[in-house]
Amino acid sequence: RSSKLISNQLGPNFTLRDAWHTALQVFNFSKKDLDFSGEFGTKNYLLTNTARTALGLILDNVHISKEKKIGIPAFICAVVATPFLERGYKICWIDTDKNGVISVEDFEKKAGSIGLVIVPHIFGQPAPVEKIMNIAKEKNIVVVEDTAHRFTSGVKTDFKIASFGREKDVSCVS
Numbered sequence: 001r002s003s004k005l006i007s008n009q010l011g012p013n014f015t016l017r018d019a020w021h022t023a024l025q026v027f028n029f030s031k032k033d034l035d036f037s038g039e040f041g042t043k044n045y046l047l048t049n050t051a052r053t054a055l056g057l058i059l060d061n062v063h064i065s066k067e068k069k070i071g072i073p074a075f076i077c078a079v080v081a082t083p084f085l086e087r088g089y090k091i092c093w094i095d096t097d098k099n100g101v102i103s104v105e106d107f108e109k110k111a112g113s114i115g116l117v118i119v120p121h122i123f124g125q126p127a128p129v130e131k132i133m134n135i136a137k138e139k140n141i142v143v144v145e146d147t148a149h150r151f152t153s154g155v156k157t158d159f160k161i162a163s164f165g166r167e168k169d170v171s172c173v174s
Helices: 016-027 051-062 078-086 104-113 129-139
Strands: 069-073 091-094 114-120 142-146 159-161
Touching: 051 078, 051 114, 051 142, 051 159, 069 078, 069 104, 078 091, 091 104, 104 114, 104 129, 114 129, 129 142
Parallel strands: 069 091, 069 114, 114 142, 142 159
Antiparallel strands: none
């Protein structure tokens, strides 16, 4: 009788070679100054324990009026709303298109009531970041690109968040 290891802790593409590489990095860790500026393409970054923490810090520093809502696509991990709700903001749920990414048309309709919008690339599907940015600039809306499933759109946004949980394309495998 044979058995197969099944785990929700590892990505389906995680190999034994990846495990050895990771173990060597952990046990040979001697770098005192964590400098990821080469990887991120900027020295202007902050490492946090979770994307929720990063979202909270962004909100604490951009000072958006509580009269404005936080725009979040309807198809996203529900915990994204947590830092905003904890701070007393209301959420404006934005429809998504057939690929699950933010609908430009619905965002444009609701933009007048929004002070900050989250733009994720759901499951690696490219979000219409450039179109969202154009509307956001016109309406003075802060744009946070969530790059958890796709590193970047190549469009300059106000903030970018990269997270590396076990379910992400580039995973820290917990």
